[in-house]
Amino acid sequence: MTRTYSALSLLREGFNAQQGWQPAWRDAEPKSHYDAIVIGGGGHGLATAYYLAKNHGITNVALIERGWIGGGNTGRNTTIIRSNYFFPETANFFEFSVKLYEGLSKALNYNIMFSQRGMWTLAHDRHGLEMLRRSANAMLLNGIDAELHDGAMVRKLIPGLNENPRFPILGGLNQPRGGSARHDAVAWGYARAASALGVDIIQNCEVHDFIVENGHVRGVVTSHGAIRSDTVGMAVAGHSSVVAAKAGVRLPIQSFALQAFVSEPVKPCLDTVVLSPATGTYLSQSDKGELVLGAGLDLYLSYAQRGNIPWMERAAAGVVELFPAFSRLRFLRQWAGICDVVHDSTPIISKTDLGGFYVNCGWGTGGFKAIPAGGWCLAHAMATGEAHPLARGFGLDRFRTGALIDEASASGIAH
């Protein structure tokens, strides 16, 4: 039986015809009662379950997933990890997430392949350059690594950029510790570690309703029957408002489809993550060799995880504008994820008007990078009833008070 992953265990199992590997996680049948229930088996939900057990010693936890774990946005994003944020609230939170990511492979004994090859944001005009400088300074003042480079240096550090672009490249802001990771591995790594600590992972289990007594949640009714608990956390980005509505909780969220694409795999040709604000295109090259591209949202409500043509054209044009040689590469696959969009693009990690019911949602297009911190903070809220200091600005109350944390507007960088 091989439980710990290492080069040695691979060697041993190589001689053992791979027969000794254990299930990465246990598929559990639900018990009737848990100390806590986490709805949603994506990265955030799995991380929440793991940190409930790891940080708070709450191991009698059910994680309920409607489909298969990691099958939502965790498995359909462009895997970018960064903390190039402007405001202290967001910068501190996402930086904490990056730091957790940096130690995650060892912490989980699961190689999530966090590849810190830099995250570049380009500036295409004078104003863009000024805004990058403002952001770089904000990052540095928040203790985050940032480098501001002029156009010549950007070209030197990112070979292949267009020599004659429509949108001039006047400079770039790099976060060297930014990068990408293997998205599925993050879900599986957390699932394996949470399961090992006693968390019940229950797949193919849909929440139909909430059990509410006197303004407090007492459990959920699922396709596997009623499961009771006085503490319920929800991390179902894309469907947040739909699930929360079953608990009678309204959320300031709209669901939009985000299109993403990969090219066929080629030998290394792009060594970093590049975002061009002028075209809204961002791309990187995975370890497998595929160019991974993100585009923008189809700006009408959608719960269909289907591809669409307009953004594919815009993203392609954006790629060709940045790297004219990539024009001859081919798109291999297109898909869409459903994003929780809130007005200020800042997440919601909050208690709700329903006692014992906590939500983790509103990640917009950038939830993947926040998985460790999102899980950490939701677990904290569920275990203590209080917002984690890093998530104090992420409450629902800000929509009433107007204390929004509007990163995109303040920094001019899409978040």
Next chain:
Amino acid sequence: MSGWRTDSGLVVDRSKPINFEWAGRRYQGFVGDTLASALIANGVSIIGRSFKYHRPRGLIAAGLEEPNGIVQLERGSHTLPNIKATQVELYEGLVAGPVNARPSAEFDLLAINSLFKRFIPAAFYYKTFFWPNWHAFEPSIRNAAGLGVAPAEPDPDCYEHRFAHVDVLVIGSGAAGLAAAEAAAAAPGNERVMLVEADCEFGGGLLASADELEGSAPMAWRDAALARLRALPNVELLNRTMAFGFYDHNLVALAERLSDHLPPHQRKGPRQRLWKVRAGKVILATGAFERPIPFAGNDLPGVMLASAAQVYARRYGAVPGQRIVVCTNNDSAYAAARALHAAGCASVAIVDSRVSPGAPALAAAECGIRVVQGAVPIAARGRRMVKGLDIAALDGRHRQRLSCDAILMSDGWNPAVHLHSQSGGSLDYDDALQAFLPATAVQNAVNVGAAAGIFDLTAAIAMARDVARGTAVRYPAPAPVGPTRRFADGDPKAASAWLDFQNDVTVGDVQLAARENFRSVEHLKRYTTLGMASDQGKTSNISGIQTLSALLGKAAPAIGTTRFRPPFDPVTIGAFAGRATGEDLSPLSETPSHAAQLALDAVMEPYGRWSRAAFFPRPGEDEHRAVAREVMAVRQAAGLFDASTLGKIEVKGPDAAEFLQRMYVGGIRTLKIGQCRYGLMLSEHGVVYDDGVIARIGECHYLVGTTSGHASAIAESFHEWLQCEWPHLRVAVENVTTAWAVVNIAGPRARDVLAALGSDIDLSSEAFAHMQIRVGAIGGVPARVQRVSYSGELSYEVAVPWRYGASLWEELMRAGKPHGITPFGVEAMMVMRLEKGFLHVGSDTDGTTYPQDLGFGAAIAKKPDDFVGRRSIVRPDGLRPDRRQLVGLEVIDGAGPLAVGAHVLPGEAVEARGTQGWVTSSAQSPTLGRPVALALVERGGERMGEAVRIWDLGTWRAAKIADVRFYDPSGERLHA
């Protein structure tokens, strides 16, 4: 080297040889060949290496489902990585080679990976590379991964887009597609029918068939059908055109290859064309893909799909071997056996997993083909190519070895349901066919023929015609396929039975995944990478599901299938970009005086969608000196500035004043005719969105000025409020930005210059004061003149019809010459407005700035009415005392200007922590001879005179908070 060329081949022209180069060696093929068929005919059996283990790989398919034959085509700027040899039409001088094999496909150094195969099973990389960290290993993994090499030079080709609207779109030109197109064209009401075929030849399976169809030979049937279709006026036929995406509302995307089949030097015009076809009805005649059989060693070069061998032999006259064993569980492979037998192979044997012989078996036996019933392949023999095949009964008994140099396999057929699935249609698993069939459609689309699981050609044609006519008929269920041998969990041979040939996923890997609880089909795919290669699992997905199904004892439908994603086959990125490249990506607008300004040596830069003069350097001047000179010229004499880009929106109607009163922070209702007023506009969220000057031209007529970047958006938002929120308001809105060219003449001599041009407007300060508008004529041209100033000097904005813009510019330059007129650009204007402390929305504001942060709090308090955004700015956050407010900054350390984007920290700060705001505008003031800056600073308004520290990329500066009005604070100059 066992492949060879027969003396026939239906579509290959033996009279036209073609020379080509493969992996550095010269070969010959014929017109009609693909690179794949030519390589087979030339006996090239190892065509590449697998992704992970670098095992030798030969071709297994003849179409776009090919997982192995991945090549690098051409060199230099025309190079294409990852092209399937089966899709490359041979042309004279073609140069290609294998990918991911060093130094060659025949001998690949990384084949050493194969020796370690047992230690690097599926997903091994999640279990190791922890110490010291992933970065220590990643570079070598990255270098080993990837297939071909991306071009290094810009793409020399261009691409284009086309739209089409058709009544019926037929996808696929096999017998079913041709029949469907013809029937659809004849059906009443169908004015436009389009038939598309991914291959260069129409005909699909007919190109390799030997069976008569409706009394004709298959090619004769095809030719007749094509001739009839070509004669029809309402039919459009597109070959080399792949339908790759089925999107919402019956939009099908096609990729047409226009010149890829020609030698690079003969290519003209666009290389590819992306079609977006909106179809009333889509008929999917997309055929089916044959499944490989999982058995040990099934990845050896020489193992091939039966249908592929049939296509190679009949269509191209290329045969993969001499001694052939065909393994099958269904009847279709008998046609392949007959084709190879007819081609003259030395021996052909059939191994059929079904126990009792059917009619094809009896017929084959009559031809002298050996048929072994109730047997399945166990293991291919050979190291670099097939030498033999061990077969046995399903229970493993009666093992025997057949000597052969090619093994053909058919494990049944998977209908090509990709487009159906993309369209949102559902799938049903058919136990008889062991395949997923299209079930319900969500859009107006129908599957016919093999795509619907109807493999009998006569039935497929009948079905296609019925569907095209709109009549529904039931068709007899096809014969069930025979059994497939599955591997027991733990069978060591499972690790050498391939499912995904390109990504190196074996049955053993699926067993490992199941053991580790990756049992959902999506987990299986993602964990093992099965089906994620550049063929997107066309030969592996369903086999993987069946393997898992057998392993778990769970029905295939319960395991499900992964969703089919566009594109059906990879599509060139450049084709999606189309013409949206270079300047055409986002064409820049030019003002009428663009050329005149260039003639004055203007440095043009893009500002948003406009190309504008940044500054006008004289010989030897850098930007800084040019801007300083331009500023001083305006301050001391007169300057000319092209302001045509400023937004101009006409608002007319009895309720125009009421409407603008609701749109702007300040009061508009009290504005008198001929007067102008500064207006600040908020978003409904309270954020400062735009500013500009609103002028009242007539009783019910206003001219709204906006910033250059926001003109369209504001006009659009006016429409939205009027149509959706206040439909009762009688207001008409028109964006006239590009109807009026505007020249701004500024400086103490501005009036003299303007007067020199001649005007019926009284320009005297008494008759025409600051913040007024006059309508009249300037130099004989109708003009609207506003006396407004962003520079702080006496200033007129003269608007004339767009076509007079250039001449107005030139006339003013001439008339101004005696007054020392100087053209100035955006940068000088920015310096001057900064000296004046005039706001630049977007620079001095951001998405968090409320009007009270800019000093508009008192004005708002006086206005009783509601306006857009009003309620938002008095939410608790808007009332916080520590909001960032716009202030001036004076440098007190004697150094140069502060950097825009530098942050403001408290005066006592010692640590680079805790920002209080940031510098939003900054310049060295030529007028004042010292640096000036604006900043958004916490509680800035109450901190006048306070010293602060400025931090920028590690450097500290000192400044003090000051009034924003650095120059002429009382505004005497602009009232001059």
Next chain:
Amino acid sequence: MLLIDCPYCGPRSEIEFRCGGESHVQRPGPHDAASDEQWADYLFYRHNPKGEHRERWLHMAGCGQWFNVARDTVTHKITAIYRMGETIDAGAGS
């Protein structure tokens, strides 16, 4: 890519239009009578249904008119189109 039947111009592709979000959202007022909660509700809280959604669209590259659309957010099927100021019954299009 959606095909939207503009009530003024006829069916056109999605790229000619812009979606303005949920229809029939009431703007609270007068401004000094609306509570923070009411205002937050108006600004941020939408139904966001998984199913039929009433939304308004602008034919931006056409007639410049706004109109209402009832569309399923899962299948993207459009079940009704009606002009500003008009209403339809729930599920009228389906």
